[in-house]
Amino acid sequence: MANTDLELLQGTLDLLILKTLAWGPRHGYAIASWIRDTTQKRLQIEDGALYTALHRMEKRGWIEAEWGLSENNRKAKYYQLTSQGRRQLRTKTAVWTEYATAVFQVLQTD
């Protein structure tokens, strides 16, 4: 049971990151801040888990990384979506929406 929870969380985190990157390249810190701000801190995601997800997706070829200079002129690792990542984002969004709708429908019945 716990395992399923983890997987769900994992898939969700991947989806959030992919969505974040859909607007353009960002470094890890920016991704973390954006998710925290957008969800108004309702999702408790450890930064460590976020980075692990980033690197795993880089290995899978969904995102690619490049070193660049940050806003305050420091060396930072920027991630961006690959075309494969974009496809993932589309399918994952569809699947997640369907899933959420189904769960919501069950919860709404009295």
Next chain:
Amino acid sequence: MIRRFPGLRRLLRIDRGRATVDRAVDDELRFHFDMTMRELMAGGMTPDEARRETERRFGDVQRTRERLTTIDRARVGQVQRAEWWSAFAQDFRYALRGLRLKPWFAVAVILTLGLGIGANAAMFGIVDRLLFRPPPFLNAPARATRVYLARSIRGTEMQQSFTGYRRYLDLREGTTSFDAMTPYYVNKNAIGTGESTTEMNLAVSGADLWKMFDIKPAIGRFFTADEDVPPTGKRVAVLSYAYWQTEFGGRKEALGAVMAIGPAKYTIIGVAPEGFNGFELDPVVAFVPISAENGAAGRGGGRNPWYNTYNMTWFEVFARRKPGVTGASATIDLTNAYRASYRKQTAINPRNAPLDVAKPHASSGPVLRNRGPNEGSDAKVASWLIGVAAMVLLIACANVANLMLARALKRRREIAVRIALGVSRGRLLMQLLTESLLLAVIGGGVGIAIAQWGGIAMRRLLLGADDSGPGAFIDSRLLLFAAALALGAGLLTGLAPAFQTGRGDVASALKAGSREGVVHRSRLRVALLVAQAALSVVLLIGAGLFLRSLSNVENVRMGYDADRLLDVEPKARGVKRDSLQNIALRHALLAKAQSLPGVEHATLALTVPFRSSWDYSIYVAGIDSTSRLGSFTLQAGSSDFFATMGTRVLRGRSFDATDGAHAPLVMVASESMVKKLWPNEDAIGKCVRINADTAPCTTVVGVAEDVRRESMAETEMHYYMPADQFNPNVGGLFVRTRGPAAGKAEELRRALQPLMDGGSYVTVTPMATIIASQIRSWKLGAMMFSIFGALALVLAAIGLYSVIAYNVTQRTHEMGVRVALGAQARDVIRLIVSEGLRIVLPGVALGAVLALSAGKWIAPLLFQVSPKDPPVLVGVVTILVVVAVMASWLPARRAARVDPNEALRAD
């Protein structure tokens, strides 16, 4: 562009390597911490609070860091592998395209390497069989051994692997080092009956033979120790698989069938598995117990039977050491047993040399005969030939390297551009290597085809005609060997041009036009040509020496006309005849042969050169011991003997019809015998007593020319007696045909066979066939050295031609200038030809020196030729110079025809 901004390059670089991966993870996380802390502190936290909050938000830092580096390392590995494969695929496609664009280059390289690899693979196939590969199915080859016996005779040690049954029993009972031991020999036996009777190889052994191999019978069973008990054993036979297939069509009914082998009939009890051939290479028909074969042949007679005598030696002993017993300790064990056995022998025969003079010792030697002390001359020649083949491969590699170099030089500009564009030198090396390896692999394939085709022919030559052997020539060992050769050749030929390219100075290659940038001559290419010329000289000198040996050996006066002679041997096989019947049979055969239209003369003959000989001690007045002068061999023949053989009688007379059984004893002595016995006197009329000093006088009535009967190199002391006066009941016939004898053997056999009764039969062998096996090693050497030498010469000529032609093309501009300034065609040709000679002559000199210093090793293989034979040396040097002139003259003529206008306008 990138070079001017090293920082940019570093930023763009993908993270590779362990340290880099770790550092990148640290950098990324540090950035994250710094930013988070800054934000929190901007929100009003103290640094301590901010750090705690950052760490809380992050979770387990250490574990995450480990996870991240693990993931990244895996990713980098993936990327590198993918890159390697795609680079390889790209190189491969590039190489293929390059070869398609230059098909003739590709064909030249592939054929050159194919010939080199093929020659080596074929030689390996032979040498492997002779020297390396244990007999198929041999159990524990490391412990299997062939027993060698040695004793001193007149101070020199004689190695002997052949022994007799009594000795074998002594060794078997006197040793504890072995868990299996068996006598083993292969001899020719008449197989079958009547017209179809043919002589084939029969393997004879003890029951331990089956223990020494990991085999099970294909059908039936093997014979047991109970069936191998002297004096006669059980007449049972185990067929070889091949014979079972050809004679019995592989049918099970063969079991229990009766088969005529030699003088006896054997019951077939089993069939050996496919490919099993005992300890030797000659294919055998069947395996029978040693007691059965010797009992049937009645060896040794009643008084001195085969199983109870030390005086007959006719087989070898094979054994398997117990696990853990070393060769050295087995040798000591064997020697002790041999010494004890020798003492027993001396007790029976007190005239034997005493133990401390004979110094008998035995050793546990290698199973393969050619690895042991008595290796055959064919194996020696084969070892030489593998050296020669290796040389040809080296020449082929040098040639290919040269061709590749020429190509690499032509592509210098292209390569310089690629280097400037940032292609790493490693990649370039890989690209060149891919190309040469591709060529080498295809060449290896061609080589294997050549080896299959040439190897069978070579095996027939080297291992004798009857060893066509089962199956194809190619096997997994040979394939492995060829693959290793191809790989080595690919690396060798690829590395030379690769280094040449890697060394290039980019800027100068780019700045220069196609003209100057490339003209400077490569020292490496010249060195390769010099080496090629040297190796060709060595091989051609070898070819010359062997050809001269062969011609000497073929022209040597044998003392008889081998080409016109057929050797006829009647074989009794179970038919018992008394002395008179034997004489009658021989005279009947003689009369029949003489009556045939194709026969010029025929004679009885006691012995056959290179097959059998007969010697007695002789006693001559005034000489203490003739045996100290050497051995005197004798031949007996009827009145037509000298006319039949073609042996010239130099003085006195030959025998005639008056020298009958009861007439005074007479002999014709050979010249060297006469010279030895009566150096300053006339031999005619001298008295020789044969076998005992009390025997009646045999009077010398004639002197005949010398003959070679035991060795091609030496004549022997030999004498002839009338057949009627010496053992007319044994021996066979010689028949002199009208015209060459070679094709007439079967005709004669058919004519004579009807005279043979019962199971007896005749064999007819051309004398030339008997001699052919004697001169095979020279023939082989001459042929192989000639083929390899010619191959080397052609390769060297092509190499020189391609280099000169290439240089000429590159110097078109220079030639144009020369012609424009008034140089004649003749001058241009002389210039270029002398350049070719300047390359070849040092090679020729080097090769000559090499050949001369190798002379002492090859001398024992030659026949009446010095390894420093001047005509051969001069001839080879001349050939090389002529070839060099030709190879450079062709491109020189092209250079001389250069139109100055065109040449100067170009580029």
